[in-house]
Amino acid sequence: MSRNWEEDNQNPGLKVLLGSAEEAGEKYVFARKQQLLHMFLRLQLDMDGEELTEQETALYDRQIRVWGADAQRRLSKSHILVSGLKGTVVEFCKNIVLAGVGSVTLNDDRLVTEELLSANFLVPPDENVYSGKSLAELCCDSLTDFNPMVRVSVEKGEVSKFSADFFDKFDVVVISSCSLSTKQSINEKCRKSLKRIAFYTVDCRDSCGEIFVDLQNYIYTKKKNDEAVECLLEYSSFEVLEYSTEDNLLQTSIVLSDEKYGARENEMKEVCFVENRRSCLTSTQLGNLMYRNRAQPYIHWEAVSVPWRSLPRRVSKLYLAMRVIEKFEELEGRIPGETSAADLPNVQKLRKELCEAQSLDESQIPDSLLERLLEGRREFPPVCAVIGGILGQEVIKAISGKGDPLKNFFFFDAMDGKGIIEDIFRQKS
Numbered sequence: 001m002s003r004n005w006e007e008d009n010q011n012p013g014l015k016v017l018l019g020s021a022e023e024a025g026e027k028y029v030f031a032r033k034q035q036l037l038h039m040f041l042r043l044q045l046d047m048d049g050e051e052l053t054e055q056e057t058a059l060y061d062r063q064i065r066v067w068g069a070d071a072q073r074r075l076s077k078s079h080i081l082v083s084g085l086k087g088t089v090v091e092f093c094k095n096i097v098l099a100g101v102g103s104v105t106l107n108d109d110r111l112v113t114e115e116l117l118s119a120n121f122l123v124p125p126d127e128n129v130y131s132g133k134s135l136a137e138l139c140c141d142s143l144t145d146f147n148p149m150v151r152v153s154v155e156k157g158e159v160s161k162f163s164a165d166f167f168d169k170f171d172v173v174v175i176s177s178c179s180l181s182t183k184q185s186i187n188e189k190c191r192k193s194l195k196r197i198a199f200y201t202v203d204c205r206d207s208c209g210e211i212f213v214d215l216q217n218y219i220y221t222k223k224k225n226d227e228a229v230e231c232l233l234e235y236s237s238f239e240v241l242e243y244s245t246e247d248n249l250l251q252t253s254i255v256l257s258d259e260k261y262g263a264r265e266n267e268m269k270e271v272c273f274v275e276n277r278r279s280c281l282t283s284t285q286l287g288n289l290m291y292r293n294r295a296q297p298y299i300h301w302e303a304v305s306v307p308w309r310s311l312p313r314r315v316s317k318l319y320l321a322m323r324v325i326e327k328f329e330e331l332e333g334r335i336p337g338e339t340s341a342a343d344l345p346n347v348q349k350l351r352k353e354l355c356e357a358q359s360l361d362e363s364q365i366p367d368s369l370l371e372r373l374l375e376g377r378r379e380f381p382p383v384c385a386v387i388g389g390i391l392g393q394e395v396i397k398a399i400s401g402k403g404d405p406l407k408n409f410f411f412f413d414a415m416d417g418k419g420i421i422e423d424i425f426r427q428k429s
Contacts, residue, residue, distance in 0.1 A: 056149065089174065198398045200213055220402065408425070
């Protein structure tokens with residue numbers, strides 16, 4: 001019938017047909033992968049169809065009346081990693097365990113010291129009990145007593161050395177008491193995951209506290225004029241390291257349905273936000289959403305490398321002071337929080353260098369504030385309760401998809417009693 005393959009392959013018309021078939025096959029494979037990915041993410045993140053047990057419904061009856069059975073179901077199926085168990089984080093752990101999350105994994109291999117005991121109510125005061133046990137092991141025992149229905153476990157090791165695959169098991173990652181480079185590294189690993197992982201850092205020094213939030217690209221529901229409205233927020237990373245362009249060949253853009261694009265109601269329920277090993281955005285009940293693919297450079301936002309001269313005029317002084325202290329600890333190779341008033345002259349010198357490089361007046365970072373942060377080795381339990389409560393509230397919002405989430409920094413100073421939210425980012429392409 002055919003002369004031979006080589007002769008047929010020289011036929012221009014056949015080449016076009018073969019090329020079209022190959023292209024169609026690639027498109028089918030890509031579309032099928034998308035469908036499977038959406039199914040996987042639906043099971044992993046939304047967990048629809050998994051009802052609360054009678055025991056869970058009875059135990060969480062009061063809070064179900066506040067945020068609903070659907071939100072409680074999402075909480076009960078969520079998995080949270082917590083690293084760095086200082087006073088603020090302990091308050092947070094207590095709050096989410098009582099709220100009824102699915103599981104909490106603790107990571108902190110430090111042994112108990114007098115300083116750690118001062119703000120950690122989960123550690124028994126009896127030395128015979130905590131002798132030889134790590135902080136994570138002791139906190140695990142106490143948290144299990146708070147709510148036996150929540151699975152609390154311990155993961156040993158240095159959190160900065162965990163592989164990217166390790167973080168895929170979690171829906172939320174909360175870290176504290178770690179270096180600037182560790183924050184950057186873990187944030188990057190969370191963003192590389194095939195599913196969206198909510199990332200938080202929290203630090204409390206003296207009577208001051210800071211929370212950083214990265215929900216990547218996040219859709220949530222809020223009420224407006226007695227109607228449920230879907231909202232999309234784009235978050236900046238703490239400070240993502242540079243990616244190779246090969247990892248960013250294709251990006252999928254999300255746009256709210258509009259007559260301009262002819263989107264139909266409920267056209268798409270779940271959307272993969274970025275292809276090729278980048279962060280994903282999924283949700284049931286997204287409402288009217290559509291997507292289109294286009295080749296473009298990967299765009300991300302950084303929260304701690306923003307040029308200071310481009311910050312809002314009344315940005316919190318705590319933001320600037322914390323960046324100076326972080327930089328000092330990194331340059332000196334210090335463990336976070338291992339500072340004292342004796343370091344003030346060197347920190348002042350660094351502040352001067354940074355302010356000159358950033359064209360910022362040094363008065364924006366007062367000596368009195370720097371001194372307080374440097375001396376703040378011990379945490380104040382009342383401040384821990386405030387910061388830990390706010391953090392717990394934000395994590396519950398992120399898991400349930402209900403309520404306006406914090407974006408992207410929260411600062412608290414007990415000296416004036418004010419809590420300030422700052423949205424700080426730098427767009428890069």
